[in-house]
Amino acid sequence: MALYYNILIFVITVLSINLVSSAEFVPVYMWGTTKLSERVPALHKISQDSFKDTLLEYLKEDPYIIVFVEPTLSPEDFAQHDQNGEIAFPNLHGLKKLRSHVAYKPYVQNPVKAVKQLNKEVTELSIGSLLSSSNVPKDNILIIDLNDAKDDEPRFHMLKRHDSDIVSIYKDILEQRNNVLAIYTANHTSWIAPEDITHSRSRSLLQLEDSEEKKDTGIRFSSAHLLLYLSDKGSYKVNKDTSNITIDNSFMLSETSDMDNKENITATLSGSSLSINFAIKVNNVSGYWYLTSMSVKTDKENQLVGISDYFAPRDFSYHCSTFNLSTVDRNATLSLPGFQIQPFPKNNTFGDAYDCVGFTSVPIWSGLFVTIILLLIVTFGLTMMMDIKTMDRFDDPKGKTITITASE
Known part of the structure; x- marks a missing residue:
């Protein structure tokens, strides 16, 4: 009898869920x-x-x-x-x-x-x-x-x-x-x-989140397993030669690694006088992917290597509004505005963005620091007020005079 009762409860629950969902x-x-x-x-x-x-x-x-x-x-x-x-x-x-x-x-x-x-x-x-x-x-x-x-x-x-x-x-x-x-x-x-x-109605690119009415002027590059986006034209500047190479729509993104490799991607964003090489490694155990290296080559063989700690969770994209890399001697600078990259994207669209600015930014730390100082001051003041002792003896005009000793 209990079995039939349980089956009846299960059927009623399933029907209720279907009615609510429909x-x-x-x-x-x-x-x-x-x-x-x-x-x-x-x-x-x-x-x-x-x-x-x-x-x-x-x-x-x-x-x-x-x-x-x-x-x-x-x-x-x-x-x-x-x-x-x-x-x-x-x-x-x-x-x-x-x-x-x-x-x-x-x-x-x-x-x-x-x-x-x-x-x-x-x-x-x-x-x-x-x-x-x-x-x-x-x-x-x-x-x-x-x-x-x-x-x-x-x-x-x-x-x-x-x-x-x-x-x-x-x-x-x-x-x-x-x-x-x-x-x-x-x-x-x-x-x-x-x-x-x-x-299908979502907008995964960050440049469209502020206002859908703004015309997207960014540059999008894609290959078989990699998506790359710039909100504006990038640049590569060498201070000594005062030359500035612009990264625009004329560049092409191509993969140089094994197309069937699901853990490592080597890609090149190449133009007429500049090429940028990317190396990405996917760690399926930790669930993160890492931008392990990035180098720049020009006709004059100038190289720029400056990648560290650039990563994001799997199915997430990495985004940075001001992505700038410089050589150790500060002679050459690579600027990629609105940089966004993701390996193995789903449906050829960016996933949620993992931003280079962490959650605890400088303004947040400043606010926490000021709040902690204020709490310490208020706590100290309340403690001092609680330690104040009031008089508990008073003179009686008709009685004996109060005598206070030195120990009291």
Whole structure:
């Protein structure tokens, strides 16, 4: 009997986990030619069945339903602004000027599944195929997939481009049909998305973390097992000759080691008059990789070797904003701004950065030092105050005079 009880508990637990994992809430932005319900629901989140009942009410007017589906979307996307203070959806926010009735629901469970359960004929198209063809399907429900993100396109720009396409398509359909209901939603939330979606939307290069709106002017080099990045043009300067060799896009990164070797990499970043040799060793036991040596050669046979303690965990990249190396006599200097390097990268993208500036930097040590001194002073002062002894004897005018001896 106990065995059946344990099996029942296990089945209930698994079903509960599946129900929780499948419940994903995304925003829904609705507008149409007929008046939409703008009542605020009693619950903060709307279930799939409740949203389906809402759509069934709209179907009484027999509208043509068009659904624009993003791969990921969250309420925060509607509130973000760029550096100029502009929002990502200016056209959607201006739909009321087209005499369209608008309703917004921030958290709806699986709205796309609810639409497909309306017992209506459904046609699914991509945004690219619909824009290339002017023919609109005659089915009752049209679902448009907006998964057309371009390479290196910031998410804000992608949403702004979709905003323009959505309103343009809506206007075209409005000219052909009298009653239209449009829905803008997503399959997943962009804040709690699956791992593969989060990875495809991430920006691993450090130069894009400050602001996605800035144009990346860096230089990226890659070979079979190595990635190298510079935020700006590098330079190699020899003081005596006052010559300065610029490291730019004309350089090529090539590996000179065994391509099947998973522990050691020897690569060369070469240009017309300068070559930089890298030697990297991966320690699978400790889980770290090390930049063991680095040398510079020019036409005049000048060499620069100055590598020590440059390492990072496996699957991490090493980054340093001001990476400068000099010879012992300070005659030659190699400058690589925004230097970032990683061996054996996954999917040809940088992993998380292991920065050359440690966690306990000079400002942090200064703050800790001042705080410790302040604590010592306060502790010393409190100790001195606690050692102060107050009078515990007082003269009585009607009694005997207090006599204090020398020992007291």
